[in-house]
Amino acid sequence: MVQQADAVRRVPLSRDRVLRAAVALADDAGIESLNMRRLAQELGVVPMALYKHVANKDQLLDGMVDVIVGEIHPPVHGADWKSAVRQRILSARRALLRHPWASRVIESRVTPTPVVLEYMDSVIGMFRTGGFSVDLTHHVMHAMGSRILGFTQELFGNTPSVDPETQAVMLREMAGKYPYVAEIAIAASHDEESVVGSGCDDQFEFELALDLLLDGFERLQQQGWTSTDQARRGDST
Amino acid sequence: MVQQADAVRRVPLSRDRVLRAAVALADDAGIESLNMRRLAQELGVVPMALYKHVANKDQLLDGMVDVIVGEIHPPVHGADWKSAVRQRILSARRALLRHPWASRVIESRVTPTPVVLEYMDSVIGMFRTGGFSVDLTHHVMHAMGSRILGFTQELFGNTPSVDPETQAVMLREMAGKYPYVAEIAIAASHDEESVVGSGCDDQFEFELALDLLLDGFERLQQQGWTSTDQARRGDST
DNA sequence: AAGCTAGGTGTACGCCGTACACTTGTCAAG
DNA sequence: CTTGACAAGTGTACGGCGTACACCTAGCTT
Numbered sequence: 001m002v003q004q005a006d007a008v009r010r011v012p013l014s015r016d017r018v019l020r021a022a023v024a025l026a027d028d029a030g031i032e033s034l035n036m037r038r039l040a041q042e043l044g045v046v047p048m049a050l051y052k053h054v055a056n057k058d059q060l061l062d063g064m065v066d067v068i069v070g071e072i073h074p075p076v077h078g079a080d081w082k083s084a085v086r087q088r089i090l091s092a093r094r095a096l097l098r099h100p101w102a103s104r105v106i107e108s109r110v111t112p113t114p115v116v117l118e119y120m121d122s123v124i125g126m127f128r129t130g131g132f133s134v135d136l137t138h139h140v141m142h143a144m145g146s147r148i149l150g151f152t153q154e155l156f157g158n159t160p161s162v163d164p165e166t167q168a169v170m171l172r173e174m175a176g177k178y179p180y181v182a183e184i185a186i187a188a189s190h191d192e193e194s195v196v197g198s199g200c201d202d203q204f205e206f207e208l209a210l211d212l213l214l215d216g217f218e219r220l221q222q223q224g225w226t227s228t229d230q231a232r233r234g235d236s237t
Numbered sequence: 238m239v240q241q242a243d244a245v246r247r248v249p250l251s252r253d254r255v256l257r258a259a260v261a262l263a264d265d266a267g268i269e270s271l272n273m274r275r276l277a278q279e280l281g282v283v284p285m286a287l288y289k290h291v292a293n294k295d296q297l298l299d300g301m302v303d304v305i306v307g308e309i310h311p312p313v314h315g316a317d318w319k320s321a322v323r324q325r326i327l328s329a330r331r332a333l334l335r336h337p338w339a340s341r342v343i344e345s346r347v348t349p350t351p352v353v354l355e356y357m358d359s360v361i362g363m364f365r366t367g368g369f370s371v372d373l374t375h376h377v378m379h380a381m382g383s384r385i386l387g388f389t390q391e392l393f394g395n396t397p398s399v400d401p402e403t404q405a406v407m408l409r410e411m412a413g414k415y416p417y418v419a420e421i422a423i424a425a426s427h428d429e430e431s432v433v434g435s436g437c438d439d440q441f442e443f444e445l446a447l448d449l450l451l452d453g454f455e456r457l458q459q460q461g462w463t464s465t466d467q468a469r470r471g472d473s474t
Numbered sequence: 475a476a477g478c479t480a481g482g483t484g485t486a487c488g489c490c491g492t493a494c495a496c497t498t499g500t501c502a503a504g
Numbered sequence: 505c506t507t508g509a510c511a512a513g514t515g516t517a518c519g520g521c522g523t524a525c526a527c528c529t530a531g532c533t534t
Contacts, residue, residue: 013512036491048492049513057491082451093443107344132454135464140454204464206330212453213446214319217369217377227372227441250481273522285523286482294522 013045015053019063023099026064031101036060061105066115068102071095075122081130088123117178124180138184142205143212250282252290256300260336263301268338273297298342303352305339308332312359318367325360354415361417375421379442380449 011017021043026034036057040047054060073091076084096102112120120141127137171189175182188200248254258280263271273294277284291297310328313321333339349357357378364374408426412419425437 035489037489046514048494048515051492052512082455086447086451089447090444104344107341127454132458133463136454136458136462139464140457143450143454207327209450210323210326212450213380214323216449216453217364217373217380218319220377221369221373225373226370227376272520274520283483285484285525288523289481 013043013049013053015063018043018050018053018060019067022060022064023067026101027099031105062109062113065102065106065109066113068095068099068106069115069119071098072119075126081126081132084130085123085126088126092119114177117174117181121178121181124184128180128183134183134187137180138187139205139208141184142200143209250280250286250290252300255280255287255290255297256304259297259301260304263338264336268342299346299350302339302343302346303350305332305336305343306352306356308335309356312363318363318369321367322360322363325363329356351414354411354418358415358418361421365417365420371420371424374417375424376442376445378421379437380446 018039022034022039025039025042029038036050037047039060040050043050050060054063072095073088076087079087124137124141127140128134132140167189171182171185174185255276259271259276262276262279266275273287274284276297277287280287287297291300306329309332310325313324316324361374361378364377365371369377404426408419408422411422
């Protein structure tokens with residue numbers, strides 16, 4: 001009887017259930033209240049039970065990020081690159097707004113998960129199929145940076161102490177799953193030898209984005225832009 | 238004798254010495270190794286001694302940010318707004334590059350310190366004296382966001398549960414020290430009532446910055462831009 | 475000489491992530 | 505029907521963290 005009651009009440013744990021509970025807890029109580037003990041309690045389970053489904057707290061956070069990235073709408077078809085990118089990014093933003101803790105967590109992750117990589121690949125693909133060169137797309141992605149995408153920030157940045165051979169193997173492997181990401185990674189590493197390792201000249205990227213914005217500001221100022229010029233798109237799909 | 242030796246070896250602690258030691262420790266051992274015990278040990282002192290000079294760890298981090306912001310070069314005079322802003326921001330970036338932990342810490346702070354506010358005010362002032370309207374400057378600052386300045390992100394964003402009266406008093410007080418910041422804050426709060434509280438339409442700001450960048454990318458793509466087009470400014474003042 | 479005070483000390487508490495050894499529930503093979 | 509292997513959940517415990525709080529002490533003021 002007791003066993004039956006237990007059997008009824010106890011939905012078995014699973015990685016998925018743990019992640020969803022963690023997201024819900026972070027949404028409700030704030031990310032600072034998310035700890036293994038509290039999460040376990042929320043699931044009616046002892047803290048250490050969680051470790052049968054996630055390796056540690058970092059992997060838990062990675063999984064939570066994947067849940068949020070999974071909420072981003074898939075790309076729309078049949079639109080020009082610009083509005084397709086725009087819609088996708090605004091969808092990503094909506095996902096982040098729904099979970100205010102998410103951007104901070106995303107920024108704190110050290111390596112992108114496959115889910116994140118797939119999202120990246122798809123956004124890069126929009127530029128590529130929209131007629132952008134690999135080179136330009138590469139720098140565009142840097143210019144977007146974490147601000148617009150919600151994350152990314154140094155994707156190929158620092159993978160130090162990996163011999164070129166293994167790196168090449170990993171790259172080839174990646175090319176199957178994330179062709180657009182790989183394309184850019186290859187271009188970047190072939191790019192120039194002045195930069196050590198996985199060559200992205202971070203300073204160059206920074207200045208490019210800065211100058212793009214400054215030029216844009218100048219244009220706005222010269223044409224007497226005011227914020228009431230344009231109807232503020234309220235819902236903006 | 239012992240007392241003398243002690244007196245000789247023991248440079249008395251001070252808030253400043255604590256902050257410098259903390260910055261040095263974060264530089265050397267990484268921000269994740271910075272904790273009160275370790276920092277105290279580095280200063281040859283017992284952990285609790287630190288609390289006579291900083292209220293808690295959060296204030297310690299605030300102080301460390303102030304040290305870093307203090308490293309940013311003062312504004313140059315006699316240059317057009319664009320290159321003045323550019324130089325200032327690149328100087329801020331250099332400071333952040335010198336202390337890789339700093340951007341993460343800055344982003345984690347909840348309220349800007351006076352030192353940070355002063356930096357903000359001075360950058361805003363560059364746009365204003367460069368002929369930018371309050372309105373445009375406001376949105377420009379949002380567009381820059383944390384990516385370019387290294388921080389800022391929601392300066393007037395969320396000060397909930399403060400009655401308008403106190404808010405007005407605080408604003409007037411601020412206007413003395415940070416006139417440009419106040420100017421924008423006032424404009425923003427008068428702006429529209431559709432937005433509750435301290436009205437910055439975050440969605441509008443986000444889309445403005447996004448569209449500025451997308452338009453810039455489009456222009457680059459149409460004119461066949463490649464990254465080798467321009468000499469990469471290596472040292473860049 | 476008396477006593478106040480700023481600065482440094484020592485102990486202790488509660489919260490955190492998680493290692494490790496254990497029990498238990500489930501199901502396949504004998 | 506028994507057995508035993510394996511996956512899932514438990515319990516205890518440890519070390520690291522921030523910091524409250526009571527204490528000591530050197531040096532200055534009166």
